[in-house]
Amino acid sequence: MGRHRLFAAAASAALLSATLVAGSAQAAADKGPEVSEIVVTAQRLDAALQTIEPSLGATAFAMSQSFVTNLPGGANTQLNQVILQAPGVTQDGFGQLHVRGDHANLQYRLNNVILPEGLAVFGQTLSPRLASNIELITGALPAQYGLRTAGIINITTKSGFKTGGEASIYGGGHGVISPSLEYGTTVGANSAFVSASYTDTDVGIESPDGRARPVHDHSQQGQVFGFFDHIIDDSSRLSLILGTSLQTFEIPNTPGLHPDLGLTVRGQTDDLSDGLNERQREGTSYAIATYLKTTDQFTAQASLFARYSTLSFRPDGLGDLLFAGIAQDARKQDAAAGLQAEGVYNLSDAHTLRGGVVVQGDRATSKTSSQVLGLDANGDQIGDTPLTIADQARRTSWTYSVFLQDEWKLADSLTLNYGLRYDALSSFRKEDQLSPRVNLVWTPADGATLHVGYARYFTPPPYELVASETVAKFVGTTAEAPGSANTTPYSERTHYFDIGAQQKFGGVTLGVDAYYKQIKHMLDEGQFGAPIILTPFNYDQGYVKGVELTAAYERGAFSTYANLAASKAQGKDIISSEFNFDPADLAYIAGHYIYVDHDQTYTASAGASYRWGGTRLSGDVLYGSGLRKDGAVPNGGKLDPYTQVNLSVSHGFEDGALKGVSVRADLINAFDEKYLIRDGSGVGVGAPQYGPRRGMFVGLTKAF
Template identity: 60%
Template sequence: MRSPSSKAALLAGLSLLALTGAARAEDSKDAPTESVVIVRAHRLDAARAAIQPDIGASSVSLPKELIASLPGGDNVGLNQVILQAPGVTQDSYGQLHIRGDHNGVQYRLNGVILPEGLSNFGQVLSPRFASNVQMITGALPAQYGLRTAAVINMSTLSGAKPGGEVSVYGGSHGQYQTGVTYGGTSGSNTAFGSLSYQQSQLGIESPYNTDTPPHDRTAQLIGFGYFDHIIDDTSRVSLIAGVSDQSFQLPNTPGLNSVDDGAGYRVNGVDRVFSENLNSRQKETTDYAIVSYLKTSDHATGQISLFARQSQLTYTPDWDGELAFNGIAQGADKQDAAAGIQAEGSWSITPSHTLRGGVIVSIDRSTSKTVSHVFDLDMNGDQTSDVPVVINDSGRQNSTTLSAYVQDEWAILPEFTLNYGLRYDKLKSYRTEDQWSPRINFVWTPLKGTTVHGGYARYFTPPPYELIASQTQSLFAGTSFDISGTNDLPYAQRDNYYDLGLEQVVTPNLTLGVDAYHRVARYLLDEGQFGAPIILTPFNYKYGRNSGVEFTANYQNGPFTAYANLAFSRAQGRDIVSSQFNFDPADQAYVVNHFIFVDHDQRTSASTGMTWRIGKTRLSMDAIYGSGLRTDGAVPNGGRLPAYVQVNAGVSHEFAHGIEARLDIVNLFDRAYEIRDGGGIGVGAPQWGPRRGVFVGLSKDF
C-alpha cells in the first residue's frame, strides 16, 4: 500500500492537472464561456438524475447550505450529518441504523454505486465535498437493490463554481483538522479537488465515562477529486477518485487486570497484566475510482459507469496483554478489491410512460490472513504452558453479483403517478442465491400542498461478503480459543416491505410529514463483534420483523430555519441460523422459539435543529435523542440502556475578504450517556457518547 503522503500527492496532482490552463482558457476565442459550461453541466446533471427517480420512496435531502450551518459544519463526519435525518439511530464505532436495520446502507456518488469496503471505525466519504446528501428509504424503486435499508446518494461538488477554501479547525480532545478545496473550469473541462487531515485523542468512543480516554489517538486523511469533460450539449465523460487512510488506537479502561477482570492466563512468565498498558491498533485504507459516460437526447438518456474500490484493514494486537485477558491475541490483515459496471437508461415512450432499465455487475475478491497466539489446554481446561502457540490461517474468496431491472413510470392522471417494475439479483459467493423482486410505488397529489406516497418492494440483501469469517475452526481445537460448533454460512436476507407516507404543506413556511413502514424478513441479517480483532461478522435470524412510524416538520421564515424528526421503531428476530458458534448455547436455545429484540433496536429516536442568521452572524443548534439501545435483561436483549439527549450549539461570523470564524460546542450540557454497555447478543465492549467539547475554526475563501 502507498503511504498517506504519496496518496495525497497523487490525488492533488490529479486535481491540479485537470485545472491546469484555466487562466489561459479565458484568452481562447474558441473556448466556451464559463456561463455556457455551467448551463450545459446543469442540463446534463438533470438528465442523469432523471435516470434514477425516487418515485414513491421516502426521500430527505441535506444540501451543503444546511450542512454548513449546523454545529461543526462540514468538519464533522458524514455519519453525524446523516444522524439528523428521520429514523436514524447512532451506535458505537460510528455505525448508523436506519429504520431498525443493521447497516444495510448503500452509498452512491452522483448516482453510481460505491462498493462496500473494509471499514469499521473510519469515514471514507466526507461532507466537505458534497453539494447535497440525499437519503432514500421506504419501498424503493427497482433501480435500488442489494443494500436497501437506505440509499445515501452524495451529489459531489464539481468545480462549476470556481474557487476554493482553506480551513483549520480544532479544540477539545486534542483535535486538529485542516482542509483545502479548489475547483474551476477550463474550456469544456471542470475539476474539483478536496484534501483534509485530522488528528484527535478521541478516535473511538470511550469504553468508560471520561472526557478523553487513554490510548485513543487517531490520524485520518481523506482525499477526493472530480473531473469532467463536456463533449457537446448532449454528452459528458467524468472521473471520480478518492482515498482514505486512517489509523486508530483502541482505547483502554484503566484499573483492570488480567487476573481479576480477564481470563487470567499466565504469559511468558508474567502472572498479571494491567489494562492501562495495552497497545492495540487498527489501520483502515480505501481507494476508489469511478469513470462515467453520459449521453442524452430529447427522449432518452443513458449512462455507463465503471467503478473500482480497494480496501485494507490491519489489526495489530497487544500480543501478551490480549493473551492474558482473553486467551487469544490475533493479528489480522484483510484486503478486498471490487470492480464492476453500472449501465442504466431512461426512455420517454409517450408523454405518460417513461421506461427505465439497467444492469449492474460487480466482482469482488477478498483475502484474509491471521496470526493467532493461543494456549494449549489440557483435559481440565488448564493451560499446559505459559508460552503461546502460534496459529497461521489464511483464505481467499471471490464473489460476483449480477443485478438487472426494468420499470415503467406511468402518469395515469395529472395528480397520480404509478411506478412499477421487476428486479433480478443473483449472488455467487460463499452461497449461490438469486431472487426476482417485484416493485410498485405511487405518488398522489389529491389537493394542493398534499402529497401521498406508498409502495411495496420485495428485497434481496446479500450478507456483507468481505466481513464473513473465514477462520478454520479445526485449527483452534483444544486451545484457549476453541471455536468448535455449528458454523453455517450466512444467507441472503429476503424481505417483503410496505410503506405509506403523507406530506402536507400547512403554510408557505411549514411542512409536516408522516411515514409508516412494515417489513417481514426471512434470514434477517445482523452483525456482531466476535473474536479478537474489531471486525464485525454477519449472522442471520431465520425470521425477522420490524415496523415503525416517522414524523417530520420543516419550517423556514426568512433568516430562520428549523426542522424536527421523531421516529418510533420495533425490530425483532428469531432463531439464529448462521455463525452459531459465536453465541452462548443458552441464548441460542431461547431464541429458537422466541422473538427477541435485535441488539440495535431503539424504540424512539429524534433529531432537531435550527439556524438563525442575523446579518453576517449565524446561530445554530442541533440535538439528538435516543431511548437507548438493547442490552441483556431477563431474556437475551431484553434490557434497554437509559435514554439520552445530546445538544450541540454553534455560532459563526463572516468577515471581509471571505474569512469566516466559527465556535462550536458539542454536548453543550455535558450529559454523560452510554451507547453500549457490552451486554447483548453480538455486542462487544462498552462505549460512551462524547463529553462536552469546545471547537473553533477559521476558513478563507479564495
C-alpha cells in the same frame, strides 16, 4: 513518522493539483462567455441524469451544502454525524448507523453511481466536504435500487463550475487538529474539483469508560477526493471520480483492570490494562468513470466503478493473551469492481420506461496469525508457551442485477410506478430472487402528496465480512469457540410495506411515514473476539415496524427541522455463524423472538439556524431512548435514554481586509451529558462505548 509523511504527501498532491488547475483557469480567464455556456450545458445534463433514477414513491430526506454548513462542526464533522440528522437514523458504536431497524444494509452512491462496500469499521471513507447535496432515500424503493436497501445515501459531489476554493484549519477539544483544502475550476469544456483533509485526534473511537480523553485512543485520518468532468458536446459528457482515505486507530483501554482468566504466559500472570497496545489500520481507494448521453426521448449512463480496501489489526501480544486467551494479528483485503448501466426512455406522455443492469465482482483475502494457549480435556492450561495458529482464505464473489420498470401516469395527479428486479449471487452460496416493486403516488392538491408502496428485497450478507476462520483449528485452546456449528450466512429476503403523506404550506413541510418489514433470514452483525471486525449472522425469522414524523420550516434567514421516529425490531432463531454464541443463548433464541441488539424504540433529531448579516447562530439536538442490552433474556434490557445538544456560532467577513475570511466556534455536547451508546452486553456486542463528552472547537477559513 511514516504515516505523517503519507498524509502530508496526499495533501501536497491535492494542493499541487489545485494549483495547476488554478493556473490553467487564469490562462483561460478571457473565455467567460464560453464557460457560461458550458455551465448551462452541465446543468442540463445534470437534470437529464436525475430522470434516470428518481425516487418516485420512496421517502427522501435531502441535506444540502448549506444544511451541512449550518450544523455545529459544519463540513468538519464526519459524514455519519450528518446523516444522524435524518429521520429514523440511530447511532451506534464505532460510528455505525442503523436506518429503520436494520443493522447496516446501506448503499452509498456518488452522483447516483454505486460505491462498493469496503472493510472500514471505524473510519469514514467519505467526507461532507465533497458534497453539494446528501440525500437519504428509504421506504419501498423503486426497482433501480437493490441489494442494500435499508437506505440509499446518494451524494451529489461538488463540481468545478464555480472557480474558487478555500483553505481552513479547525480544532480544539479532545486534541483535535484538522487542516483542509478544496478548490474547483473550469477550463474550456473541462472542470475539476479537488479536496483534501487531515485529522489528528485523541478520541478516534468512542470512549469505553466515559472519559473525555480516553487512554490510548489516538487517531490519524486523511482523505483526498477529486471530481473531473469533460463536456463532449451539448448531449454527452465524461466524468471521473477518484478518492482515497487512510486511517490509523489506537484501540482505547479501560484503565485499572487485571486479567481474570487465571492464565500464565511465559511465567507472567498479570498485566495492567492501562498499557495495552492494540491498533487498527484501515485504508480505501476508489474510482468511478462515467459516460452520459441524452436525447429528447432517451437518456443513458454507463459507469465503471472500483474500490480497494484494507484492514489490519495488531494485538498486544502479552495483554491480549492474558485478558482474552488469544492475541490475533488479522489482515483483510477486498477488491471490488463492476459495471452499472442504466437508461430512461419516454415512451409516451403516460409511460416512462427505465431499465438497467449492474454486475459486480469481489475478491477477498483474509490472513490471521493467532497466539493461543493449549488446554487439556478438563480445561486446564497446558504449559505457558503460546502456540501459533495460522489461517488464511481467498475467495471470489459475483452479483448480477437487472431491472425494468414503468412510470405510468394514470391521471394528472396519480402516478403508478411498477417494475421487476432480478438479483443473483454467486458467492459462499448461490442464491437469487425476482423482486416485484410497486408504488402509487397521489397529489390531490398543491403541496399535498400521498404514497403507498410494496417492495420485495434480496440482501446478500456483506461478503467482505463473512468469517473465514477455521473453527476446528482452535479446539483445545484458550480461543476455542462456544460452539462448533458454522453455517454460512444466508441472503436476507424481505416483504416491505410503506405508506406516507407530506403537506407543504407556506414555508412549512409536515410528513408522516409508516412501514412494516416481514423478513426471512434476517441479517445482523456482531463483534466476536479481539479484532474489531464485524461478522454477519442470520435470524431465521424477523420483523421491523415503525413510524416517522417530520417537520421543517424556512422563512428568510431562519430555518428549522425536527424528526421523531418509533421502531421495533425483533428476530428469532440464529441459524448461521452459530459458533460465536453461547449455547444457552442459542437455545433460548431458537424458540423466542428477541429484540435485535441495535433496536431503539424512539429516536429524534432537530435543529435550527438563524443568520443575521454575516453572523449565523445554529444548533442541533440528538435523542435516543437507548439501544438494547442483556436483561433476563438476551437483549432483554435497554440502556438509559440520552439527549445531546450541539451549538455553533460563525461569522463571515464580507468587506475590508478580511473579506473572504470566516470564523466559527462549535460546542459539541454543550451540557456534557455522559451517556452510554453500548454497555458491552447484548448479542454480538463487544466493549462499552460512550457518546462524545463536551468539546469546544474553533475554525478559521479563507476563501480564494
